[in-house]
Amino acid sequence: MSIDQPALNRSRSEPPRGAASSHIRNLRIWWREVDRVLLGLIVLLMIISTIAVAAASPASARRLSTSAERLPDLYFFWKHLAWQALALGVLFGASLMSRETARRFALVLGGGMLFFMFLVPFIGTDINGARRWIDLGLRFQPSEFLKPAFAIALAWVFSWRMRDPNLPVRAVSLALTGVVVFLLALQPNFGEAVLFAGVWAVLVMLSGLSFARIGSLLGAGAALITATYFIYDNARHRIDSFLGGGTAFDQVDLAERTLLAGGWTGTGFWLGLKKMRLPEAHTDYIFSVIGEEFGLLACALILCLYLALAARVLMRMIDEDDLFTMLAGSGLTALIVGQAFINMLVNLRLFPSKGMTLPLVSYGGSSTIAMGLMVGLLLAITRRNPFLKRRTAGLAQLMGLGDEPARGRASIRGSAS
C-alpha cells in the first residue's frame, strides 16, 4: 500500500468491464480526490481572466494595429478564448495524473525544456530585443514550461534527504538553479530568473535551512540585486524609475492612472478610457485595466482570491506527511502566487516594474497553456484520498502550545510504531 495508490476500497464499484467504464471510474476517483476548492478558485480566476482580457483587448488591439493591418477590437479576446480552452484541457489532463506519474512527467518535461533552454541562444527567436522563444511551428517560451517542472524537480531533489540524510541535496539544487538562472539571464529575462531563484529559496527554507543561513541568503539576494542594478542598464532604469517616482507618462505612471481612473466601483465594462493609452494592457497591466473598469474593490477581491489559493494549498500541505508532496505543492503555489503578487504590487507601485504577467488572468498565448499545465500539476500533487483521515499534529501542538501528540499520527500507520 502506498500513497499514490489510494486506499479507497474499490471493491464496492463494479469489476472492470472495459476501457470506457474504467475511464468513468477513473474520473469518479479523480472527482473524489481532487481539491475541489482549489479547482473552483482556479476556474473562477480563469473566468475573471476571460472578462478582463475582453476589457483590455480593444486597447491593445488598437495600439498594435498598423496602418497596413487593423486588428479588430476583440482580436485578443477571441484568441484568448481559444488558448483558455486548450489550457483547460491541459489542466484537466495533467490533474488526472497520479502524484507519482506527475513527478515522472515533470522530470521528463523539465529535462526536455532545459534542453530547449540551451538551444534558445542558438535557434531562438528575437522579440523586442530578448531571445526567449523557440519556434517549432508553434512559438513557445521553454522557460514557461520549465517552471512547473522545475518546482517539482527541486522538491524531488530535496526529498532525497528522506532516504539518506547525507545526500548533498542543497548543492545539487543550487547547481540546478544556477544553470537555469544563468540561461535566463542570457536571454535576458530577469523576471523569470527572480522567480526561479525565489522558488529555490522557498524550498530550501522549507527543507529546514537554519535561520542564520536564511539571513545570509537574504543578504546575498540583496547583494545580487544591487549588482544587477549596477551591471544591467535595464534593471537600473526600472529601479531608478521606481525609487525616483519615474518620469511622468512612463508605463508605471500610465498604469497607476488607469488603475485609479475607475474609483472604488469602476467605470463599467468597456467604458474605460485611460486603458487606451496603456501599453501592454492585456498582459503586464491587466490588473490596472480591471481597476479602471471594475473598480478597486474588484482588485482587492482578486488579490484575496490569490491569497485564498495560497492559503488553501499551503494549509493542506501542512497536513501531508510526505516531504516531496509538501515541497512540490508549496513550490508550485509559491511560483503561481508569488508571480501574481509581484505583478499586482507592480501595478500598485509597490514594486519596481518587472515585466511579469498576472498568472491565470493575463493574456498569454502559449504561456496560458504552460499555466494550465502548472495548475494541473498542482491539482495532481494535491490529490488526496478523502477517506484517508490523518490525525496530524494540530497547529497548536506544532507550536508547542497544546498537549503532547500521541505517537503515530496517522491512524493507518499505527501498527508499525
Added chain:
Amino acid sequence: MNAMSLMDPLAVRTAHPPISERSQLMSLREEALDTARMRILLLVALFVFIAFLGLMRIVYLGSSDRAYAATTLEEALLPARGEITDRNGVPLARMFPAYSLWFNPDAMGDGGAPLVNSPAYVAAGLKAIFPDMDQAKIEARLASGKAGYLRRRVLPEEANRVQELGELALEMPQEPDRHYPQGSMAAHVLGHVAADGHGRVGMEQVLDERLRDPALRGTPVALSIDMRVQGALEDELERGMKLNDAMGAAGIVLDVDTGEVLALASLPEFNPNKIDQEGASNMFNRVTNQVYELGSTFKPLTVAAAIDAGVVKDFGRRWDAKTVHIGKSRLRDSHSYGETLNVAQTLIHSSNTVTARIADELGAERLRRTMMDLGMHERPYIELPARGHPIWPGEDWPRIRNMTVSYGHGIAVTPLHLASAYAAMVNGGTWRPATLHKLAPGEAPRGRRVFKESTSSRMRQLLRMISIYGTGRNADAPGYRVGGKTGSAEKPGQGGYRRTSLISTFAAAFPMDRPRYVVVTMLDEPRGTVASSYQRTAAWNAAPIVGRLVPRIGPMLGVRPDERRDVDISDLKPLIPGADK
C-alpha cells in the same frame, strides 16, 4: 509492511540500515517534516503579510485624492503633439481641437435605416453647409450605409449647422488636428503631419520623436526662424518672382556668427494645413535640396582663396582680361571692360577671364581645398531631411575645370551652401554649420577656420564696392551698408548651356562694417520684363529683391540704417576709375 515504506515508497528500494540507524533516520524524518510544517506556516504568514500590504495600498490609493489627480488640468491641456514656435515664441504649429464629420450608420441602434430623412435630403442639407461637397457622391455614400469620414475638417459653426440637420448618424468626433496659424509661411521649414500622425518633410519630421514624447511635448520647441523676417523674405521673393515671371524663387537669411537660419523660403510654397496634389509637388525645397550652378557668386570665394594664399597681394596689379584659350575651349566675358583689370574691377564688373586667371595662378589644389573647407563637396549642414548632394568635380581637377569652378560653373551646390560660405567669408573667416534650432548665447558651434581675419576684412571691402560701383548697385539699400555679388548662370540643358534660361542669384551680407546677416536670393528662370528693364541678369532681378528686403528686416534684427557709417574702402577706392565722382 512498515511505516517507512508507507511514508516513502522509494525507501523500500534502499538497503536496510541497522535498527539503531533506522530509528535515528525515523526521528530525523519526523523532525524534517515538523520543520517543513513550521516553515510552511511561515510561508503562509509571508503571503498574508504581502496581501495585507497590497490591500492597505488599495485602500490608501482608493481613499486618497490621487484618483482625481489622475486627470489633471495639466494633462488635459497637454497637446497631443508639441508646439513649434519661432525664435520669439510666435506659434508656427500647434494642436487644434477640430471636428470631423463621420458617418455612423449604426448610430440609431435599431437596425433600421441609418438616416431619419432620405439620403438625398441629407446630402442636399450637407451641400448647403459645405458648398464644395459633391452632392451625388455624398448621397451615394449615405445610401450605401458604410461608415466612414464624410469630411476631415469641420469648423465649429459648420458643426452646429450639421447638428441642426437632426441626423444621429452624422457624428462629429473631436480630433486634435495640426494647425499652422501662419498658413503657408515657412512651410518648407515646418513640413506637415501626415495621416499616420508622423511629421513629414521639415522640422515636423526631424523633431517627430521629441514632439510626440509625452514628457517633453508640454514645452514648445523654438526654431531659429524669425517669423517677421520670414514674412518679409517670402513677400519680397514672391513679388520678385511675379515681376520677373520666374518659375520659382528661393531665399535664405543666415546669422553669420552662429549659423542660425532666420528665414528660409522656397517658392512656390505649399499649405501644410491642406496638402493637395499641387502642394505635394511644391514640397521640394530649392534652398537645401536643389543644386544649381550658381555662377559669378563664386568669384568672391575664388578671390578670397587667392588673397588668403598670397596669390593676390598687390591690389593694383592689373590682370590680363582677354579671352582665355585652353585647348579648344575659350572663356570669354560678356562685356569687355578693357585689356586689363585689377582685382577690385574684376569683381565689380564680374569678369570671368580674370577670375579664371587668378584661379589658374592659385592652382587647382588650393581652390579645391578652400571649396572643401567651405563644405561644397558634401550635403549642406542643416537639420532638414531634404538635402541635395552637390555635383562636385571630384579629386584631380584639370586646368579648365579649375578655371570654370572659379566663376561658379562645373560645380553645382545648393543656395544654402552659398549662404554658409558667404557667412564664413565675411564673419572673420570661420565656417559654421547652419541650424534651424534657436541657439542660446554662447551655444554657437566653434566652427572651422577657412580664411584669415585679414582676408575676411578685405572681402568686406570688396563686396561692399561691388554694391556701390558694380553689378550689385540695385541691392544697395541706403544706410544698411549692403555688400554682395550677383550671379547669373545659364541652366544646363540638352547639348550645353541654354542661353535663355538663367539662374540669377544675389548673395549679400549686411551691414558690411560689421556683418551680421547673410541674405541669398535666387530666381529660377526669370524672364526679361518691364520691371527688370527687359534684363534677365541678377543685377536686375535678384539684387533688387535684396535691396527691398534689407530695409524691411534690418530694423527687426537690430540693424539701424546709418548713412555716416560704412566699411572703410579708402585704400581701394583709387583703383576704381571715376569712383571719386
